Amino acid sequence: MFRAFRSEVEHAIESALQTLAFPTDDLGVETPPKDVPATLASSVAFRLARSANDSPPVVADDIAAAIDLDPDSQSYEYIEHVDTRGPYVNFHVNDEYYTDTLAAGQDPEYGHLPDTGQSVVVEHTSANPTGPIHVGRGRNTIFGDAVARLLEYNGDTVDRHYYLNDAGRQVGVFTWAYEKFDPDSLPDPERDRIDYELVRYYRRGNEFLENADDTAVESAEAEIAAIINGLDAGDTETYERVETVVDQVIEGMQLSFGRLSAAFDEFIKETRFIRNGDADAVVERLKAADSAVYEDDAWQIDLSSHDIEKNLVFLRSDGTTLYTTRDLAHHEWKFNNYDASVTVLGEDHKLQAEQLDATLQILGNDTDQLRQPFYSWVNLPEGGMSTREGTGVDLDDLLDEAIARARQEVYDRLDSRDRDDSLTDDDIDRIARQVGVGAVRYDIVSKQPTKGITFEWDRALDFEAQSAPYIQYVHARCCGIEAEVESSTTLNIADFTSESIPGATALHSDAERALLREIARFPSVVESAATDLEPHVVATFARSFAEQFNTFYRECSVLNAESEAVTAARIALVRAARNTVANALDIVGVDAPQSM
Structure with missing residues (x-):
């Protein structure tokens, strides 16, 4: 949806600039500043102010006035209205945008873009x-595999x-x-x-x-x-x-x-x-x-x-x-x-x-x-690595340590909550492996590849900070909410499809709409990251998405919603969020646990 909306915005700006006899070589379409409540904005007024011999805010007002949203003359599916704030021309989405996003997010394959017809070999x-x-060369494996994904x-x-x-x-x-x-x-x-x-x-x-x-x-x-x-x-x-x-x-x-x-x-x-x-x-x-x-x-x-x-x-x-x-x-x-052909190489x-x-x-x-x-090296506090001398830190050593630390973290968290006896030893082993290996992969992929890394255990395995376990926990939480709804209501989530889900009109709070906007943005993030071969962009998106979901979780009850219609819409939103975060994690090569 976001990609379609962006195309509409680009067309609207280009048409307005042509009407005003302004050059259209740079439309300035971008994510608006945080204090601007819009989905997209154009900063083109900055560029045109000098040639128009006027201030950027005045030019922005002229551009907004020249945008024709009359349905009889223009076919804009998702633009609700246009306004300005200072030098920005701001574009707001309509309810249909949110409804279509909610429907698209029900697909487990959400985030996969259409077939390009292009064959690529990633070495x-x-x-x-x-x-x-060894660990240093392991960054090539982790980064290269994320690029391929x-x-x-x-x-x-x-x-x-x-x-x-x-x-x-x-x-x-x-x-x-x-x-x-x-x-x-x-x-x-x-x-x-x-x-x-x-x-x-x-x-x-x-x-x-x-x-x-x-x-x-x-x-x-x-x-x-x-x-x-x-x-x-x-x-x-x-x-x-x-x-x-x-x-x-x-x-x-x-x-x-x-x-x-x-x-x-x-x-x-x-x-x-x-x-x-x-x-x-x-x-x-x-x-x-x-x-x-x-x-x-x-x-x-x-x-x-x-x-x-x-x-x-x-x-x-x-x-x-x-x-x-x-x-x-x-x-x-x-x-x-x-x-x-893509060849991933050390610096x-x-x-x-x-x-x-x-x-x-x-x-x-x-x-x-x-x-x-190119990628730079991974260092550990223990020092350098050399297979030839036999003094290196092997990748297996790092993964063993990550899994062991993750297992201890799981035990500590269970003990602090009067341990949940429903978790078997096999469950704990699975969680430790998913979290431990996920922590290593995410910590490496989330950094720009040309920057050196010193791997830090406490940061990588922090369940509360911006790390893999923090994001994985969002997926597990989504699964838990869906299970609760299945057992506590008459709603049959399994029957939800892109054609049969509730509309997004029941989702009107700021937290719900903000989460929907993030879901809508995911395919565009994939497209942009793939263009630049930058999987760390997806890792960053996953982290910010987890924060947005947690805001929704704190502010919007699913089981105790004011009506069954709102519960149905919110559980559809939870499922769309689950598919989004699962596929974002999949791109960076991190498992999405169903329980943690």
Whole structure:
């Protein structure tokens, strides 16, 4: 409804400006200031005041007077009336707007936008397959998965890909170490899981290369180089040796992703583009480019014409390709198979991303279909993280701690209320998992991705503050209200549909109308956030929506309403609120519990 109303407002402003012979390049439609009781406003009078040689309030009055709301001449479905306050032209909605919003909100899929017909591949995480995922890289998973969810709500067809580095030096070291060291010589794994078992080889291999004598290191490096060269040559035996290690690690990592409800549609291996010849084809095309140079015993692309000082190396002196060379082939494959491509990257990859984009253009690609959002790191009070050194904070550790703290919070809250014996241990475990994991996901998604995060337990798990549990509790409260109405009245909520619900005319209080306006706004929030790839905008909406619902809950009784008609309308409003908050949480990857 909000999107339709906004279109009407834009049309009304544009028509008025044309009538007044004003330019229409910027309509100034926006959310009004908090003290302006309207659904939308236009600040265009600010822009036009100088050319009109008049004050903004006077220009605003002229624009409002030029807006024709006569139903015989204009077809405005939702605009009730227009007024001004200072320099703002304010637009107010009618009862039909609220009724249609209430009806639309009954759909469990509310917030999903129409199919765009666009296919999008979202590549995220893509951590080197050398061990368990750590907290810092976990932000890529959480942010990337939220972006994919957001684009699906926007109406796009989305595939989630993990680009698997199975051809680089780290994998060569890992494979060599796996084949060299006896498992009995390694420390016990931190968890009984394959990725935790195998990372011990990787760590021991790096320790050996750093501390062994020169002769031993030279011999090891030769074996590692043979693995890397074998991969680049497409040697089947070498590929199978590496696959043995890599596939097992990915199997374990997927268990961590599963705890976050972050799934991948496909793991795209880097060696795929070596073995099918695509990387070699990219090399030949780059060699033929005008900007190709051979310097420092390597083939490079001079990117100075794209204002990038550092050249991109695409072929070593020994004839082997690099990660970026294969990634160029990978991106061209994505361009050929999808309408748009999104790659989520850490902020330390900005230069490589610029080089990739520029080189793809040199290869003749239209990179407008490529978007590369960046994220900053997640820190814990405990300090830094490094899988290679074995000193990192694994994502599983963070999730275990979050669930344990959430469980304790549930027990504390139950004890303070003379514990509710209707909650079983399974219920408490479910709530602890939903709240704990939800707290981690929400705390990370709710921040602008380019800002660094220091994760703080007390804030993330605060049931009373602006956090995931606070929002989740709204959904649980909605479910509880619906259950009470079902058991205490003759109303059959299950029969409510968008066609059979009560009208919104019974909802006339400020709290009810404000909640309806927020519900109406949700699809527009999805659209705007998807356009900018900013799931944190949805997280912010969910938080403000929870506040608005709690205002309604305090001021408007459902069971003790003044009439059955008001009760029916309010329970329909509760259901619309439940669907809205559930889907807002779903976009950021947070469960919506039915009880807490």
